[in-house]
Amino acid sequence: MKSLINKLKKSFGLTDDSTVVEQSASAPEEAPASFIPATPVKRDAIIRFIIQTLKPYVDEKSMSVAGLRFYILCTSQEQEEAAGIALYTDKPGMFKTEQLERKLLNHFIQLEQDWFFEYHIVKDQLPENCIQQDSFGLKVIRAGDHIVEKYSTACIQVLVGQAEQFEYILNPHTQLRFNIGRSKTPQLSSGKIQLNDIVFLAAGEPGFDESVGRANLHVSRNHAYITYDPKTDKYFLYPDKGGLPDNGNKIKVHTADDKIKWLNMYGIAHPLQEGDQIELGGEAVLRFKRN
Structure with missing residues (x-):
């Protein structure tokens, strides 16, 4: 009898609610999305922060930038890995020459001929003597203020x-x-x-x-x-x-x-x-x- 009722339901396009629940319950769960942004997004965020910080130097021909020290606060190994990839840590100089320099010049920011860019991944807190925004920090070295620093290991x-x-x-x-x-x-x-x-x-x-x-x-x-x-x-x-x-x-x-x-x-x-x-x-x- 039950089999006959089910066949009639099927012929009229009706389904048992328990079947729907069972099918829904067996559907695979979606994997949670990572809270770490994709590398290009992270890289663009770093560049935007640097350009925003350097706004006072836009079209200021009498004041050029001798160097930049960028700091990024990372509180986990995953964040460190993402920051390292975004900054091309395995290819020294690539972030400066192929990503940052062209964008700074496009924004009419004057750079010294031998200007430098340094990055520092910090784990505790950003240095106090730098411009800060969220997990980013930047110290601007102007022409004439450049002090040679060894950074010896x-x-x-x-x-x-x-x-x-x-x-x-x-x-x-x-x-x-x-x-x-x-x-x-x-x-x-x-x-x-x-x-x-x-x-x-x-x-x-x-x-x-x-x-x-x-x-x-x-x-x-x-x-x-x-x-x-x-x-x-x-x-x-x-x-x-x-x-x-x-x-x-x-x-x-x-x-x-x-x-x-x-x-x-x-x-x-x-x-x-x-x-x-x-x-x-x-x-x-x-x-x-x-x-």
């Missing part, structure tokens, strides 16, 4: 403790701040995700060896950070909040001239010198070297 070697790498290159062409802590992306007590650049393995992480990494247990998730100052060509070591005595941690520097310096106050830095050894939590030890 350095490295950190791991002497005691187990890190992801034995040696970390500090390259100020890509970033100006380098976080030091336990685990790559630990969550702090505040809920913030810390993005570490010099990474001590946490217990339980793949590859952790207790006999080698015992010192890691004395390293905070946000123990310290190193910044680079291009004007002085110096690297500075700062205690991060997790590396202060208030949190049961400490930082001691054995300087190259056989002195000992404690970093116990937030915001107070030590200018690093060739051969300085950085002791974290009384156990883990790093060595600073200039390249």
Whole structure:
């Protein structure tokens, strides 16, 4: 009888509601769209920001631009990857010569013959002494104000403790701040995700060896950070909040001239010198070297 009723429904173009629901439920779900914009969109946004910032220089023949320092704030590996592709980081000079220069000249912005463009991917915050908009920052170097800055690299070697790498290159062409802590992306007590650049393995992480990494247990998730100052060509070591005595941690520097310096106050830095050894939590030890 039920079969006969279904055949009659079908002949009159009627369907059972349960069939529709079943078909709807079995339909594949659409994959969520990525929140990272496509690379050309990101690249165009960077160029628009730079041109907008340089509006005061339009058709100003008496004032030319000697250089631009562009900063982009990235809080995830995905954002860093997108920024690197947009800026052609694997093809040095291509963004400047094939994307930016022509557009600046089309907007009648005067450029010095040997003008330069630098980009910096920053992970914590944009520099204070630059024009900012959302995650972008720009510092304009005018003709006559150009100071030659070396942007020389350095490295950190791991002497005691187990890190992801034995040696970390500090390259100020890509970033100006380098976080030091336990685990790559630990969550702090505040809920913030810390993005570490010099990474001590946490217990339980793949590859952790207790006999080698015992010192890691004395390293905070946000123990310290190193910044680079291009004007002085110096690297500075700062205690991060997790590396202060208030949190049961400490930082001691054995300087190259056989002195000992404690970093116990937030915001107070030590200018690093060739051969300085950085002791974290009384156990883990790093060595600073200039390249």
